[in-house]
Amino acid sequence: MKVTLAIQRHNPEIDSAPHVENYEVDVKPTHRILDALMDITQNQDGTLGYRRSCAHGVCGSDAMRINGREKLACKTLFKDLELDEGGTVQIEPLRHLDIQKDLMVDQSTFFKKFRSVQPYFVPKAAEPEDGEYIQSPEERALFDEATKCINCAACYSACPVLDKNPNFVGPQAIVAAARFVNDSRDQGLEARLDVLDTENGVWPCESHFECTRVCPRDIKITKLINLTKRQIKKYRDARGEQTAEERAQ
Amino acid sequence: MIHEFDAVIVGAGGAGLYAALEASKTAKTAVVSKLYPQRSHTGAAQGGIGAALGNVEDDSPEWHAFDTVKGGDYLVDQNAAKVRAEDAVRAVYDLEHRGLPFSRLETGKIAQRRFGGHTHHFGEGAVHRSCYAADRTGHMILQTLYQQCVKNDVEFYDEYQVVDLLMDGTTVKGIVTFELKTGELHIFKAKAVLFATGGFGRMFKITSNAHANTGDGPAILARAGIPMEDMEFFQFHPTGILGMGILITEGVRGEGGILKNRDGERFMERYAPTLLDLAPRDMVSRAIMTEVAAGKGVRGDKKIDDYVWLDASHLGREVVEHKIPDIADFCKTYLAVDPAEEAMPVQPTAHYAMGGIPTDVDGRVDTGKQVYDGLYAAGEAACVSVHGANRLGTNSLVDLIVYGRRAGMHIAEYVKHASHGTVRESDTDHARERIDVLRNRKGGRHVGPIMQRMQEVMMEKVGVYRTQSEMDAAVKEIQNLREEFKEVTVQDTGDGFNSEVLQIMELENLLDLSLITAASAANRTESRGAHARDDYPDRDDPNWLKHTLAGLDADQVSIDYKPVDVSIWKPKPRKY
Numbered sequence: 001m002k003v004t005l006a007i008q009r010h011n012p013e014i015d016s017a018p019h020v021e022n023y024e025v026d027v028k029p030t031h032r033i034l035d036a037l038m039d040i041t042q043n044q045d046g047t048l049g050y051r052r053s054c055a056h057g058v059c060g061s062d063a064m065r066i067n068g069r070e071k072l073a074c075k076t077l078f079k080d081l082e083l084d085e086g087g088t089v090q091i092e093p094l095r096h097l098d099i100q101k102d103l104m105v106d107q108s109t110f111f112k113k114f115r116s117v118q119p120y121f122v123p124k125a126a127e128p129e130d131g132e133y134i135q136s137p138e139e140r141a142l143f144d145e146a147t148k149c150i151n152c153a154a155c156y157s158a159c160p161v162l163d164k165n166p167n168f169v170g171p172q173a174i175v176a177a178a179r180f181v182n183d184s185r186d187q188g189l190e191a192r193l194d195v196l197d198t199e200n201g202v203w204p205c206e207s208h209f210e211c212t213r214v215c216p217r218d219i220k221i222t223k224l225i226n227l228t229k230r231q232i233k234k235y236r237d238a239r240g241e242q243t244a245e246e247r248a249q
Numbered sequence: 250m251i252h253e254f255d256a257v258i259v260g261a262g263g264a265g266l267y268a269a270l271e272a273s274k275t276a277k278t279a280v281v282s283k284l285y286p287q288r289s290h291t292g293a294a295q296g297g298i299g300a301a302l303g304n305v306e307d308d309s310p311e312w313h314a315f316d317t318v319k320g321g322d323y324l325v326d327q328n329a330a331k332v333r334a335e336d337a338v339r340a341v342y343d344l345e346h347r348g349l350p351f352s353r354l355e356t357g358k359i360a361q362r363r364f365g366g367h368t369h370h371f372g373e374g375a376v377h378r379s380c381y382a383a384d385r386t387g388h389m390i391l392q393t394l395y396q397q398c399v400k401n402d403v404e405f406y407d408e409y410q411v412v413d414l415l416m417d418g419t420t421v422k423g424i425v426t427f428e429l430k431t432g433e434l435h436i437f438k439a440k441a442v443l444f445a446t447g448g449f450g451r452m453f454k455i456t457s458n459a460h461a462n463t464g465d466g467p468a469i470l471a472r473a474g475i476p477m478e479d480m481e482f483f484q485f486h487p488t489g490i491l492g493m494g495i496l497i498t499e500g501v502r503g504e505g506g507i508l509k510n511r512d513g514e515r516f517m518e519r520y521a522p523t524l525l526d527l528a529p530r531d532m533v534s535r536a537i538m539t540e541v542a543a544g545k546g547v548r549g550d551k552k553i554d555d556y557v558w559l560d561a562s563h564l565g566r567e568v569v570e571h572k573i574p575d576i577a578d579f580c581k582t583y584l585a586v587d588p589a590e591e592a593m594p595v596q597p598t599a600h601y602a603m604g605g606i607p608t609d610v611d612g613r614v615d616t617g618k619q620v621y622d623g624l625y626a627a628g629e630a631a632c633v634s635v636h637g638a639n640r641l642g643t644n645s646l647v648d649l650i651v652y653g654r655r656a657g658m659h660i661a662e663y664v665k666h667a668s669h670g671t672v673r674e675s676d677t678d679h680a681r682e683r684i685d686v687l688r689n690r691k692g693g694r695h696v697g698p699i700m701q702r703m704q705e706v707m708m709e710k711v712g713v714y715r716t717q718s719e720m721d722a723a724v725k726e727i728q729n730l731r732e733e734f735k736e737v738t739v740q741d742t743g744d745g746f747n748s749e750v751l752q753i754m755e756l757e758n759l760l761d762l763s764l765i766t767a768a769s770a771a772n773r774t775e776s777r778g779a780h781a782r783d784d785y786p787d788r789d790d791p792n793w794l795k796h797t798l799a800g801l802d803a804d805q806v807s808i809d810y811k812p813v814d815v816s817i818w819k820p821k822p823r824k825y
Contacts, residue, residue, distance in 0.1 A: 011743060011745075012745075013743050013744070013745050014743070030583070038460075039697070041748075041749065041752070042695055042696050042697030042700065042752075043695050043697040043698075044695075045740065046695070046696075046739065046740035046741050046749040046752075047740050047741040047743070047749065049746050049748055050748075051288075051748075052460055053284055053288050053290070053459040053460055053461040054288075054290065054292070054293050054459040054460075055459065055460060055495075056293070056493075056495045056579060056583075057578075057579075057582070058292055058293050058385075058388060058575070059284075059287075059288040059289075059290070059292055059293070059459065060287065060288060061284070061285075061288045075582055077582070077583070100430070100745070100746050101743075101745060101746035104746055107285070111285075115399055118400075119396055119399065120348065120396035120397060120399055120400040121347055121348025121393070121396065121397075121400075123346070123348075127346045128346075131302075131342060131358070132342055132345040132346075132351075132358060132359050133345065133346070134356075134357035134358065135353055135357055136353060136355075136357050137352075137353045137354070137355065139353075140350065140351075140352065140353045143350065144350075144383075147350050147382075147385075147388075147389065147392070148385070148388075150287070150292070150388070151287050180348075183348070183350070185348070186348070218578075
């Protein structure tokens with residue numbers, strides 16, 4: 001069927017403001033939005049800019065806004081959009097990050113926030129001389145959810161808190177921290193408190209659940225953020241200390 | 250601009266990151282990658298890492314090495330396979346110590362499962378050897394290694410695409426890269442350069458590979474006059490999602506999934522009576538294509554794009570959702586199929602290059618006749634050769650972590666005693682001229698039709714089953730496409746974020762590697778591993794127990810050979 005992709009274009013080298021360009025493409029209902037974007041660059045207009053790699057939802061390159069919702073272009077099929085012949089799909093870049101060109105956004109702030117939470121293993125015990133650290137399947141299950149993250153930034157774009165507070169560390173960074181906070185082998189919360197328990201750490205989250213709704217990996221992000229808040233509260237209470245949120249009140 | 254480092258790692262997948270972690274301990278190291286590291290294709294690997302930990306049952310590295318040799322149809326360099334099977338155990342523990350979240354057994358140890366071609370006691374029966382993290386083991390490796398690089402302050406140059414190699418005779422002195430953000434060419438001057446650029450499955454129409462898998466490293470080295478090893482051996486994974494090629498891990502069969510033809514028959518009983526659905530991939534892919542040719546595919550029209558069923562519904566929802574959750578997600582997203590309820594439609598998908606840049610066990614580029622000082626390769630881009638004519642499942646991740654690590658360690662030592670070559674700004678001239686030609690020429694061709702035709706030709710004529718006339722035709726067609734490529738024009742004249750220029754250069758790389766692959770295949774008049782010929786159906790050890798070395802010489806491919814190390818196990822017929 002023939003459909004129109006209405007793509008927001010912006011090349012800061014030459015344009016003063018973003019504008020929309022329409023492309024007609026011939027697609028099957030089972031085609032991915034990415035297939036249509038590639039058809040455009042390879043056969044119609046080579047100037048269109050976007051990122052892509054794996055094309056099946058595991059590398060996190062092609063998050064964008066499709067009909068106003070954050071999605072991976074390679075994990076969204078035309079039939080998912082319930083289009084009729086001649087219908088139109090709106091495509092825009094992610095929010096909260098500067099546009100580099102068309103659908104490509106500058107992810108450096110996003111990655112900087114990710115790196116700020118010590119998103120790496122800080123072992124609790126010395127390395128075993130033989131074999132592995134022992135961890136039960138139940139302990140392993142406690143952080144499974146957070147390991148699924150592909151750093152696509154869909155949640156970062158969807159988060160309403162970032163509209164008003166650009167300094168909020170953002171949903172993804174908290175997921176990255178939770179990956180280690182809940183790993184029985186890791187030093188956990190203590191190693192990451194000085195980022196998480198601050199005014200721009202976990203506390204600005206207002207549980208809008210937008211991050212959870214858009215996550216292409218189905219991570220229950222808001223739940224993880226709230227769990228982290230409770231863990232911090234418990235940690236501070238046990239020491240007779242106040243959380244950053246309590247101190248601010 | 251000229252940047253100076255002791256070592257430059259090109260590519261930020263498993264092999265590149267591991268090498269970077271090792272090399273950067275003592276050497277000033279940069280990682281240059283065309284993708285953000287977390288986007289690398291290592292992240293798409295699903296099933297596991299083969300290592301004889303023996304957590305479930307008795308196992309030994311010697312059995313693992315033997316399985317690798319036999320799985321590779323005896324074209325494997327046997328000492329290299331032995332080194333790797335031994336190092337694999339150490340490397341898996343090292344990754345776990347760096348935090349990799351493996352799935353766990355009740356004992357709290359790393360979980361292991363069965364995988365194709367992996368056996369105990371030299372082929373007696375399947376063994377639990379694949380160390381896994383659900384069906385996203387590659388994702389966990391990539392994330393863990395990247396996290397460790399963050400922890401250790403490894404220096405990254407993201408979205409810099411390598412476009413040229415700088416050599417002084419047979420000694421490396423650096424590379425030229427194209428910075429996506431600005432369109433500028435940067436020279437990285439280095440005493441050692443490691444190419445870990447991954448595979449090039451995008452030369453085929455149906456592939457599990459990412460769009461980024463365009464063989465940039467091997468193509469650049471081939472154009473620099475370095476021959477490529479065993480390029481005729483390209484693995485078709487038996488279970489790709491119908492029409493899309495997206496991988497469905499062998500782990501599904503490792504957990505008990507079964508292949509069925511249109512009659513519901515478990516056809517692998519006829520092809521591999523002992524290992525059944527867990528026979529090596531080349532055999533299973535051939536079995537599927539034989540069923541299809543006999544009209545036993547699901548459609549039954551005998552066309553090469555017909556398919557069979559992979560059934561996991563009898564395993565129950567618990568197993569499907571916990572052991573293969575991503576597979577269930579892919580099937581629901583792309584096929585509207587729930588694997589806990591229904592069978593999955595699958596067909597062979599181009600998956601892995603056994604061939605590539607010839608190296609020794611320390612990642613040094615070595616053709617057998619010539620060692621290139623300071624030049625290294627590791628991972629899928631390299632050919633050690635530990636996969637021979639067919640790679641076993643889980644052995645690609647083993648390759649990354651063992652040889653990435655070994656190469657990094659070797660580089661750290663090498664740069665202590667090596668000196669820098671001389672580079673000048675004018676060393677970018679060659680790359681700049683190529684880009685200017687693309688930008689300035691009139692011709693107006695788009696990349697799309699050439700890319701599409703190349704992928705169709707390779708799929709139809711250099712696929713699972715091959716014959717002389719078809720491979721010869723493929724060589725001619727690819728040569729013609731390389732001529733047509735000379736008329737491709739860049740539409741995007743801007744400097745910043747001009748991904749079109751990069752995509753055109755990627756197509757050029759794929760065309761060069763397609764030509765080498767087709768010509769190497771047409772030259773080998775026997776069937777061995779993944780190279781299966783209708784006109785030469787048998788393995789021919791007296792004439793062909795040797796590695797191919799194929800050099801690119803303008804529009805021709807020159808062929809040479811190097812011996813196979815068969816010092817441990819005598820080649821035998823390969824039965825499962």
